[in-house]
Amino acid sequence: MEINASEDYAKKMRAFLLELSNRLGVSLNWVIDVYYWLSDNIKSREFQLEHETDKPTRAEIIRVFDNGEEVIGVRLRFSSDSRRNEYYYTTVGRYGAKCTCERNMINGKVCKHIVAGLILMNVINVLKYSRVINLSNYEWLNEGSKGSLREDS
Numbered sequence: 001m002e003i004n005a006s007e008d009y010a011k012k013m014r015a016f017l018l019e020l021s022n023r024l025g026v027s028l029n030w031v032i033d034v035y036y037w038l039s040d041n042i043k044s045r046e047f048q049l050e051h052e053t054d055k056p057t058r059a060e061i062i063r064v065f066d067n068g069e070e071v072i073g074v075r076l077r078f079s080s081d082s083r084r085n086e087y088y089y090t091t092v093g094r095y096g097a098k099c100t101c102e103r104n105m106i107n108g109k110v111c112k113h114i115v116a117g118l119i120l121m122n123v124i125n126v127l128k129y130s131r132v133i134n135l136s137n138y139e140w141l142n143e144g145s146k147g148s149l150r151e152d153s
């Protein structure tokens with residue numbers, strides 16, 4: 001998988017995605033798909049794409065929370081896949097995650113947007129601090145995901 005020209009970055013990203021898939025109990029491929037879906041849809045210098053102006057902007061970073069040692073949270077806005085002018089707001093942090101999309105609201109489940117938020121936090125953390133995010137600090141990830149995350153989301 002080619003994620004970035006930097007080999008070190010790619011290695012760290014791959015390790016993170018693998019751990020994330022293990023913790024969520026989903027396939028690595030599904031998590032990688034979310035990574036690419038996010039990088040295709042977000043306007044963010046963190047992804048360092050060549051044709052920034054041509055990019056769709058279905059996902060936006062509203063705020064990054066950083067304690068000076070690592071990224072500890074992120075707030076994002078996503079356009080709905082199916083409805084125009086409708087947005088989902090996603091907040092991911094150490095102590096929990098919340099998303100206003102139907103899947104998360106109705107089922108209380110970890111949705112694609114929350115997984116994307118975690119991935120984005122790691123992208124920023126690796127670029128800024130050269131470290132992957134320590135997912136063992138995110139206990140809600142284990143609780144919320146036992147058999148509940150649907151791969152079709």
Ligand SMILES: [Zn+2]
Pocket residue numbers: 088090099100101102103104111112113114
């Ligand atoms: Zn969502």
